[in-house]
Amino acid sequence: ALDPAARELLRELILCDEVDSTNGQLLLRMEEGCGHGVAMFAERQTAGRGRRGRTWVSPFSGGINLSIGWQFNGGVQLLEGLSLAVGVALARALAEFEVPDIRLKWPNDVWCRERKLAGVLLELSGDLTDRCAVVVGIGLNVGLRGDSAAAIDQPWIDLQSVRAGIDRNRLAASMLNHLLPLLRDYPECGFGAYREAWLALDQFAGRPVRLQSANQAWTGTAVGVDMSGALILEADGEHKLFHGGEVSLREA
Numbered sequence: 001a002l003d004p005a006a007r008e009l010l011r012e013l014i015l016c017d018e019v020d021s022t023n024g025q026l027l028l029r030m031e032e033g034c035g036h037g038v039a040m041f042a043e044r045q046t047a048g049r050g051r052r053g054r055t056w057v058s059p060f061s062g063g064i065n066l067s068i069g070w071q072f073n074g075g076v077q078l079l080e081g082l083s084l085a086v087g088v089a090l091a092r093a094l095a096e097f098e099v100p101d102i103r104l105k106w107p108n109d110v111w112c113r114e115r116k117l118a119g120v121l122l123e124l125s126g127d128l129t130d131r132c133a134v135v136v137g138i139g140l141n142v143g144l145r146g147d148s149a150a151a152i153d154q155p156w157i158d159l160q161s162v163r164a165g166i167d168r169n170r171l172a173a174s175m176l177n178h179l180l181p182l183l184r185d186y187p188e189c190g191f192g193a194y195r196e197a198w199l200a201l202d203q204f205a206g207r208p209v210r211l212q213s214a215n216q217a218w219t220g221t222a223v224g225v226d227m228s229g230a231l232i233l234e235a236d237g238e239h240k241l242f243h244g245g246e247v248s249l250r251e252a
């Protein structure tokens with residue numbers, strides 16, 4: 001069940017059977033100016049999306065495909081680190097159901113046992129200088145197997161194989177209980193309020209990694225994130241900062 005605080009923040013809840021992309025649908029609503037405080041869940045997506053044109057495989061029933069529309073009074077700089085903070089909120093929701101071995105992979109994944117369990121996709125809409133509208137998209141695997149999974153080109157994992165019998169509706173409610181207050185408070189508290197929690201769950205802390213941009217690659221050791229959520233890469237005794245959106249991180 002929703003907490004009173006989440007209930008107050010949630011203006012509309014939309015439950016769909018099948019859509020192309022819940023993020024796409026909510027972005028349209030944000031553009032029409034009526035998406036603030038709206039959450040949309042879809043049983044299946046025919047064109048679920050990840051970052052930079054990639055696909056989020058979600059044509060099967062049972063997964064959690066959630067988007068939340070939110071409007072901030074202020075510029076896009078308010079959202080720095082938000083995708084990492086969303087990861088912390090998801091980890092907290094999963095902890096309520098005693099899901100073991102949850103880790104966060106910079107900048108936008110939830111991992112479990114060295115595999116990807118969930119992804120976060122933030123998409124922006126409208127005027128980014130004054131009033132900033134964002135759609136927070138979350139895809140979490142529940143019941144993914146067989147044919148669908150063949151399309152995924154990296155190690156993935158399903159919630160049922162980690163902890164069976166979790167009530168999906170209760171988990172979905174818990175996600176909203178954590179995410180809606182986060183969105184309300186984020187302009188005030190920023191990533192600083194989530195950094196320690198993020199670092200405690202860092203999948204790649206102290207590990208050799210490779211960062212790849214469109215036309216360049218860097219290798220080194222991942223040594224955490226700074227106060228803005230930028231990844232810190234240590235190479236040749238120096239620290240270099242990377243911001244989400246520019247690069248992909250892989251084990252070296």
Ligand code: ATP
Binds near residue numbers: 106119
């Ligand atoms: P990065 O975020 O570091 O750039 P990423 O590979 O996680 O890398 P994203 O765009 O965040 O890239 O996520 C999309 C990717 O997630 C897809 O290219 C695919 O590898 C993977 N993926 C797609 N569907 C699923 C799924 N259901 N479960 C796990 N992983 C998936």
Ligand code: BTN
Binds near residue numbers: 022109121
């Ligand atoms: C990623 O790892 O790149 C992010 C995947 C985000 C998937 C979710 S599922 C709900 C929402 N709708 C989409 O089309 N994408 C996000």
